[in-house]
């Protein structure tokens with residue numbers, strides 16, 4: 001889902017979704033548990049919609065535990081449901097934009113939760129507005145729901161999996177989406193034909209569940225977990241589930257940042273374990289160091305830098321240590337909509353351990369460098385604790401382009417790598433040296449032609465032509 005800022009027409013978002021059918025009582029507590037395990041995908045707002053025939057929604061700004069407290073949970077009953085954790089940009093935190101989005105059509109409830117970004121939504125919205133349609137939110141999820149209603153023109157209980165898929169494919173085929181639809185006594189889930197975002201299914205003793213990442217199923221009695229492939233979806237009813245292919249998968253284009261940054265290290269995204277990927281990235285990052293490079297300690301920028309720093313340390317034999325402790329009660333800095341908040345938060349989020357840092361030549365390993373704000377604040381912090389040298393390393397190549405598939409990468413000019421050399425970046429962030437993983441090295445970790453790496457590429461046009 002993205003939220004569309006009407007003035008700047010800027011789009012960005014990375015969210016988490018969870019839903020399904022529960023065989024053991026109400027589904028609401030299961031959805032809340034699932035959302036808590038997906039909290040890393042969005043911390044601005046959360047919502048749950050539950051029911052059988054009729055649906056009830058609870059949603060609010062804030063972390064899952066604040067947005068859906070236990071008293072709110074008690075008001076939600078029903079065996080079917082969907083939930084959402086949200087991340088958006090520039091403070092567009094109106095309650096109407098929080099998902100799941102529920103509407104009533106021909107006397108029946110239908111709700112939707114969405115992870116991704118569909119670029120055609122803006123045009124479709126404008127078309128609707130020209131014919132007098134009113135939107136209650138600035139979210140593209142409402143556009144998707146309205147498009148479905150206009151195309152199908154019948155009670156939601158009569159919507160067929162295939163016709164919903166066809167409508168999505170016909171209208172939003174250049175977008176990135178994983179969608180959960182809650183119809184009377186039914187859940188339908190869809191992953192777009194390029195497969196930018198992940199979608200997982202679990203058959204458990206407790207029921208049938210679908211989620212952005214398999215970490216969300218942890219704690220359930222899982223019988224089997226299946227990855228929903230690009231151009232596939234799943235229909236879940238009271239007694240059964242069926243995985244269906246709705247079109248031919250296009251040039252599959254899985255976002256490498258799901259592995260590098262977004263997903264939990266526990267998760268298996270696009271058939272690869274995230275933690276193992278990060279270890280490997282750290283190992284191959286070291287291969288590009290100059291032969292005479294020395295450091296006393298390899299320190300990760302937590303959390304996604306952890307596996308990478310372990311891999312780097314294993315390959316280099318430079319001892320690994322935790323020089324920065326992360327305050328887990330703060331929100332993630334990249335997952336923050338406003339620049340000012342971002343820089344302030346860094347200092348509250350990381351707490352340095354002076355005894356590890358003082359007098360040391362540090363190699364600092366992070367998942368990526370986007371604007372450089374976080375790195376610059378961290379380096380100041382390390383220097384104030386007496387670090388002798390700080391060498392910044394990024395396991396992702398230089399990010400030089402924006403993303404239209406739902407990831408909050410700023411404009412090209414804001415990207416620190418867009419027009420600066422390694423030396424200029426080092427100067428700007430206050431590091432002794434800076435290095436990125438060479439782009440060609442990514443192939444050693446992300447095998448085959450099924451990965452999106454467009455934000456590492458120069459040609460801006462390419463990004464609009466998947």
Ligand code: SF4
Pocket residue numbers: 196254255256257258402403404405406407409452453454455456
């Ligand atoms: S452009 Fe970059 S961030 Fe966007 S989907 Fe592709 S790899 Fe992911």
